[in-house]
Amino acid sequence: MKLRYTPIANYVQTVEAVINHAGLRDRIEPVRTRPFDPGIDLADYNPLGTVPTLVRPDGSAIYGGLVIYEYLDSLHDAAPLYPAAGEARWQALRRAWLADGVFDAMVRIIVEAWEKPDEQRQTTIARNWLKITRGLDALEKEAPSFDGLDIGQARAVGAISFVALKIAPTAAASPHVDPTFDWRAGRPALSNWFDRLSGMEIFQEPLIRL
Numbered sequence: 001m002k003l004r005y006t007p008i009a010n011y012v013q014t015v016e017a018v019i020n021h022a023g024l025r026d027r028i029e030p031v032r033t034r035p036f037d038p039g040i041d042l043a044d045y046n047p048l049g050t051v052p053t054l055v056r057p058d059g060s061a062i063y064g065g066l067v068i069y070e071y072l073d074s075l076h077d078a079a080p081l082y083p084a085a086g087e088a089r090w091q092a093l094r095r096a097w098l099a100d101g102v103f104d105a106m107v108r109i110i111v112e113a114w115e116k117p118d119e120q121r122q123t124t125i126a127r128n129w130l131k132i133t134r135g136l137d138a139l140e141k142e143a144p145s146f147d148g149l150d151i152g153q154a155r156a157v158g159a160i161s162f163v164a165l166k167i168a169p170t171a172a173a174s175p176h177v178d179p180t181f182d183w184r185a186g187r188p189a190l191s192n193w194f195d196r197l198s199g200m201e202i203f204q205e206p207l208i209r210l
């Protein structure tokens with residue numbers, strides 16, 4: 001299977017962790033893909049033109065990070081990242097969606113910061129910034145109850161790593177982003193949980209060399 005991915009650090013951390021958890025490294029061929037490049041063939045596989053996109057051997061594609069993770073999770077016999085049923089499943093899916101929304105809000109801010117500073121929309125950045133801070137605050141409240149590993153937690157590690165990495169370069173490009181923002185400040189439970197989980201082997205063995 002070919003994994004179309006953006007060659008930027010931490011864009012791919014969640015899918016790499018899922019691949020590692022599933023023991024699928026040998027079955028995945030990473031293909032560097034810059035989704036914003038004009039003329040890119042990505043839309044041939046995914047009409048939305050987004051990464052990650054997973055192209056299977058028969059040419060059919062699975063896309064949307066959360067869908068790809070669940071597909072990969074269906075291909076192994078170890079403990080599933082997607083609980084099979086019941087409240088555990090709803091909570092894992094909701095948390096994965098929350099974390100994915102934090103990631104997407106950061107992407108929207110990054111894209112806005114590509115504009116010239118005086119053409120950037122402060123309201124767009126502020127609205128998305130609130131999604132990030134409120135999302136992190138919600139995860140801080142939930143963190144004391146985090147147990148084991150599920151897709152919600154895996155996606156949260158990926159989203160937080162991404163936000164942490166992108167603050168400085170985005171603030172450098174935008175007068176509307178606070179360069180001193182520290183996601184850990186006031187979030188001790190999340191911070192402790194993050195250090196514990198992100199140290200797991202599945203997060204520490206990148207499949208993709210940037």
Ligand SMILES: N[C@@H](CCC(=O)N[C@@H](CS)C(=O)NCC(=O)O)C(=O)O
Nearest residue numbers: 035049050051052064065066100104
């Ligand atoms: N949360 C979504 C994010 C997908 C997404 O928007 N990826 C960006 C990464 S830069 C992208 O491909 N953007 C290209 C575009 O919107 O045209 C997922 O996991 O599938």
